[in-house]
Amino acid sequence: MLRATDIARTYGDENVLEQLSVTVDAGEVVAVIGPSGVGKTTLLRTLALFDEPEAGTVEFDGTDAWAVDDDERLGLRRRIGMVFQAASLFDASVARNVEYGLRIRRSWRDRVRSELHSLVRSNGTADAVRESLDVVGMADEMAAHAGSLSGGEAQRVSFARALAYDPDVLLLDEPTSDLDPRNTAVIEDAIAEARERGIGVVVATHDMHQAERVADRVAVLLADSITEVAPTDVIFQNPSDDRTKQFISGELVY
Structure with missing residues (x-):
C-alpha cells in the first residue's frame, strides 16, 4: 500500500x-x-x-x-491519516473535532448519502463519527468540549478523527x-x-x-x-x- x-x-x-x-x-x-x-x-x-x-x-x-x-x-x-505525539484539537465539541476529517476530504456528503454505509445524522453527527469514537471509548463524550478532556482523552479523540474517514x-x-497505562491500552486496542x-x-x-x-x-x-x-x-x-x-x-x- x-x-x-x-x-x-x-x-x-x-x-x-x-x-x-x-x-x-x-x-x-x-x-x-x-x-x-x-x-x-x-x-x-x-x-x-x-x-x-x-x-x-x-x-x-x-x-x-x-x-x-x-x-x-x-x-x-x-x-492517509496521521496522529501526532501531542494531540491538537479544535475549540469545539468532540463530535465536531472528529467530523472535521470527513469534511476536509469532501467525503461527508458522499458518506451521508451512501446506501452502503446507511449513515444517519444524529444530533448533527454521522454514524461514522460515533463509530470511530466508540473504538476509543469516547462515544459517550460526543457533546463534550475538547478543552475539558484530559491529555489521554484528547489523544483518543485524535485517533478517532483519523479513523473516521477510513484511511488506507x-x-x-x-x-x-x-x-498512562489505561489510555495506552485503549490506543493499542484501536x-x-x-x-x-x-x-x-x-x-x-x-x-x-x-x-x-x-x-x-x-x-x-x-x-x-x-x-x-x-x-x-x-x-x-x-x-x-x-x-x-x-x-x-x-x-x-x-
Missing part, C-alpha cells in the same frame, strides 16, 4: 534519513523503533507526503507520489508516549481495530514492549538508516544485524 525506497532527507548539512526503505501493506502494523532524535518523525512526515525527499521515491498504491501534480498528490495524501494508511507518531479494518499502520515508538505487542513487523531505525526490517518475533529474539542486537539488548546507547 505504501512504499518508500532509498529515501534521503537532510536538514542543512545533516543527514536525517539516508537510503531508507520501508513498506506497509493493507491490514499490517509496522513499528519503527529507535531512540529519540534518529528521524522517526521525519520518516512519518515523508510517508505522509508532507515533505518531499531529496532522493528516492514514495509510492502510494503503486503511484509515485512526487511524480504527479499537486491535485493528485493531495488526493493521495487525503487517503494510518501513521502514528509516538501516540502513547505521554499516556491499532488492532485499524488492522482488522484492513488499514496499513505505521507506528513510530521508542517503546520496544509496545512494538512487541502491536506490530506484525518491526523496522529498526538507527543513525539515519534502517538497520533491519523483520517479523516482530525475529527482531526481538533473533535479529540478524549486530547493531539491532546491541540496541535491543541496551548495549547500544545514543
Whole structure:
C-alpha cells in the first residue's frame, strides 16, 4: 500500500534519513523503533507526503507520489491519516473535532448519502463519527468540549478523527508516549481495530514492549538508516544485524 525506497532527507548539512526503505501493506502494523532524535518523525512526515525527499521515491498504491501534480498528490495524501505525539484539537465539541476529517476530504456528503454505509445524522453527527469514537471509548463524550478532556482523552479523540474517514494508511507518531497505562491500552486496542479494518499502520515508538505487542513487523531505525526490517518475533529474539542486537539488548546507547 505504501512504499518508500532509498529515501534521503537532510536538514542543512545533516543527514536525517539516508537510503531508507520501508513498506506497509493493507491490514499490517509496522513499528519503527529507535531512540529519540534518529528521524522517526521525519520518516512519518515523508510517508505522509508532507515533505518531499531529496532522493528516492514514495509510492502510494503503486503511484509515485512526487511524480504527479499537486491535485493528485493531495488526493493521495487525503487517503492517509496521521496522529501526532501531542494531540491538537479544535475549540469545539468532540463530535465536531472528529467530523472535521470527513469534511476536509469532501467525503461527508458522499458518506451521508451512501446506501452502503446507511449513515444517519444524529444530533448533527454521522454514524461514522460515533463509530470511530466508540473504538476509543469516547462515544459517550460526543457533546463534550475538547478543552475539558484530559491529555489521554484528547489523544483518543485524535485517533478517532483519523479513523473516521477510513484511511488506507494510518501513521502514528509516538501516540502513547505521554499516556498512562489505561489510555495506552485503549490506543493499542484501536491499532488492532485499524488492522482488522484492513488499514496499513505505521507506528513510530521508542517503546520496544509496545512494538512487541502491536506490530506484525518491526523496522529498526538507527543513525539515519534502517538497520533491519523483520517479523516482530525475529527482531526481538533473533535479529540478524549486530547493531539491532546491541540496541535491543541496551548495549547500544545514543
